[in-house]
Amino acid sequence: MTQVVQGTPIRADVRDKLIVALDYPSVAAAEAAVAQLGDVVSFYKIGLELAVSGGIDLAADLIAAGKKVFLDLKLHDIGNTVERATAAAAERGFDILTVHAYPMTMAAAARGAAGSKLEVLGVTVLTSYDDADLAATGVVGGVTETVRLRAGQARDAGIAGVICAPTDAAMVRAILGPDRRVVTPGVRPKGAAVGDQKRIATPAEALAAGADRIVVGRPVTAAEDPVAAAQAILAELQGA
Numbered sequence: 001m002t003q004v005v006q007g008t009p010i011r012a013d014v015r016d017k018l019i020v021a022l023d024y025p026s027v028a029a030a031e032a033a034v035a036q037l038g039d040v041v042s043f044y045k046i047g048l049e050l051a052v053s054g055g056i057d058l059a060a061d062l063i064a065a066g067k068k069v070f071l072d073l074k075l076h077d078i079g080n081t082v083e084r085a086t087a088a089a090a091e092r093g094f095d096i097l098t099v100h101a102y103p104m105t106m107a108a109a110a111r112g113a114a115g116s117k118l119e120v121l122g123v124t125v126l127t128s129y130d131d132a133d134l135a136a137t138g139v140v141g142g143v144t145e146t147v148r149l150r151a152g153q154a155r156d157a158g159i160a161g162v163i164c165a166p167t168d169a170a171m172v173r174a175i176l177g178p179d180r181r182v183v184t185p186g187v188r189p190k191g192a193a194v195g196d197q198k199r200i201a202t203p204a205e206a207l208a209a210g211a212d213r214i215v216v217g218r219p220v221t222a223a224e225d226p227v228a229a230a231q232a233i234l235a236e237l238q239g240a
């Protein structure tokens with residue numbers, strides 16, 4: 001169904017480019033947000049907070065309602081565990097699952113997702129990290145160098161693509177080529193509160209840099225009018 005924002009029809013393919021992060025402390029709060037956003041939002045992300053609050057089961061209702069669902073668990077464990085957890089996510093009908101972009105982890109997830117529609121994305125370097133934060137974890141090399149390395153390893157592991165900052169998207173797109181996914185959190189419409197994100201860009205800048213989809217949480221969920229906030233982002237994406 002085509003959605004109309006201030007007289008402009010929003011195409012279905014544009015709507016699927018916005019993934020709203022359901023970062024809520026309860027399933028009831030997430031359900032209320034989904035009901036409020038209605039047909040405006042077609043793609044949701046279930047992350048750690050909602051998952052540990054019983055939110056994984058919400059996916060079945062979202063899928064039944066025709067929504068796409070991204071399970072953002074950022075898996076990192078021994079290969080057998082990652083492979084089996086990935087296969088379980090595929091079985092539940094998720095569209096996207098994240099793992100940390102370490103070669104053995106990504107290879108295990110690729111095995112677990114084989115033959116399913118599940119897209120495994122490797123988290124390169126968190127968008128809330130700058131060079132100093134990354135150095136504090138013991139990683140040698142700055143953010144750019146590390147994202148470059150991990151994007152190449154994601155390609156070589158045969159997973160669907162990566163999560164990176166919008167500020168890394170152009171470099172990552174050049175590494176992955178046109179057929180793999182580049183998905184960017186750390187997106188802030190002009191004037192929105194930055195919060196704990198450190199490597200940010202606007203929705204239009206993210207797409208222009210090569211992102212397929214953007215992930216947006218608080219600029220929508222904490223907005224006075226979440227529907228208007230989501231519609232404004234979609235209008236910006238369509239104009240990009």
Ligand SMILES: O=c1ccn([C@@H]2O[C@H](COP(=O)(O)O)[C@@H](O)[C@H]2O)c(=O)[nH]1
Binds near residue numbers: 195197
């Ligand atoms: O590098 C990453 C990986 C994941 N995220 C997740 O995206 C959303 C962003 O929420 P905002 O409120 O728009 O900041 C959140 O669920 C993170 O866990 C990320 O931000 N960066």
